[in-house]
Amino acid sequence: MPEPKRLVAGNWKMNLLRAEGIALARAVAAEARGAHRCDLLVCPPFTLLAAVADALGDSGVALGGQDCHAAPAGAYTGCVSAEMLKDAGCGHAIVGHSERRHACGESDGDVRAKTLAAWRAGLVAIVCVGETRAEREAGRAIDIVSAQLAGSVPGEATAANLVVAYEPVWAIGTGLTPTNEDIVEIHAAIRGCIPAGARILYGGSVNPKNAAEILALAEVGGALVGGASLKAQDFWAIAQACG
Numbered sequence: 001m002p003e004p005k006r007l008v009a010g011n012w013k014m015n016l017l018r019a020e021g022i023a024l025a026r027a028v029a030a031e032a033r034g035a036h037r038c039d040l041l042v043c044p045p046f047t048l049l050a051a052v053a054d055a056l057g058d059s060g061v062a063l064g065g066q067d068c069h070a071a072p073a074g075a076y077t078g079c080v081s082a083e084m085l086k087d088a089g090c091g092h093a094i095v096g097h098s099e100r101r102h103a104c105g106e107s108d109g110d111v112r113a114k115t116l117a118a119w120r121a122g123l124v125a126i127v128c129v130g131e132t133r134a135e136r137e138a139g140r141a142i143d144i145v146s147a148q149l150a151g152s153v154p155g156e157a158t159a160a161n162l163v164v165a166y167e168p169v170w171a172i173g174t175g176l177t178p179t180n181e182d183i184v185e186i187h188a189a190i191r192g193c194i195p196a197g198a199r200i201l202y203g204g205s206v207n208p209k210n211a212a213e214i215l216a217l218a219e220v221g222g223a224l225v226g227g228a229s230l231k232a233q234d235f236w237a238i239a240q241a242c243g
Contacts, residue, residue: 006215006242007163007199007222009041009126010229011066011094012048021048022055027232029059031239038222038242042229043094046080053089064092064126067100070113072120082114082121093118094224096152097128098169108151116154119161126163126224127152129190130204133170141168141182142189149193159197164190165224171204173226178204180217187219208237215241 016024021044032040043064044052053063065085069076072083085093095118096111111127118125129148131141145166153162166186171177178186187200194200202214203224214220222242228234 004159004197004199004221006038006220007041007201008038008235008239008242009043009064009092009094009165009201009222009224010235011097011203011224011226012042012044012229013066013099013226014045015230016044016048018048018051021045022051024230024232025052025055025061028235029056029061031232031236032059032061036239036242038239040239041092043092049085049088049090062091063089064094065090065123066094066097068093068095068114068117068121068123070110070117072117082117082123086121086123090123092124092126092163093121094126094128094165096148098130098167098172101128102169108148111148111152112154115152115162116156119154119156124161124163126165126201128165128167128203128224130167130169130172136168136170136178141186145186146189146193149190153194157195157198159195159199162194162198163201163221164194164198165201165203166190167203167224173205175205177206177210177214180213183214183220184218187217191219206238208234208241211238211241 068082069079095114199221
């Protein structure tokens with residue numbers, strides 16, 4: 001079986017208003033119509049999903065949501081269901097991002113329920129895992145990530161419905177990255193916990209300068225990009241590093 005293409009996913013987080021989001025999506029779509037060797041995905045804020053879907057058009061760039069609720073509908077003010085994401089044109093949903101786990105108190109059980117919701121709606125779940133600085137310094141990084149996977153990923157996972165994103169909490173938005181050896185070690189541990197063929201992304205201060213080196217590492221099946229995904233040229237440079 002051929003190795004799946006790497007996936008470069010942009011997590012726009014809580015950034016950009018309508019005009020900015022449309023302009024960025026159009027710029028990414030224009031680049032994507034050129035030659036590239038990876039799959040591309042953008043995950044804008046909920047308010048921009050419909051507009052970005054239109055701007056991406058037939059470029060081949062996929063659309064994803066940054067979170068979803070476990071229920072398909074109901075009295076959950078301020079929440080968005082996986083079915084709503086699907087209806088807006090999404091094919092993916094990020095669940096369990098560290099900013100949800102730590103700022104919003106989401107547990108592994110919560111992430112597992114959201115993963116099942118994503119699958120229920122026909123979405124690929126991008127399940128995020130990662131350790132804090134204190135946990136890494138205590139030598140517990142692999143134990144923490146393995147436990148998160150065990151609690152967050154349901155047994156029905158397949159290479160077709162699951163992507164795992166490893167994002168060390170201390171590296172997100174800080175400009176810091178683990179050593180290559182640390183990345184390889186964690187990705188190897190993750191590989192032993194998930195179905196064969198499921199892609200494992202690295203995230204945490206990925207940028208055009210370090211992307212090629214990181215993407216060349218064993219078991220790194222792509223990147224989950226934060227700040228650098230807000231600039232089309234930077235995002236495209238990371239995508240080109242997949243070559």
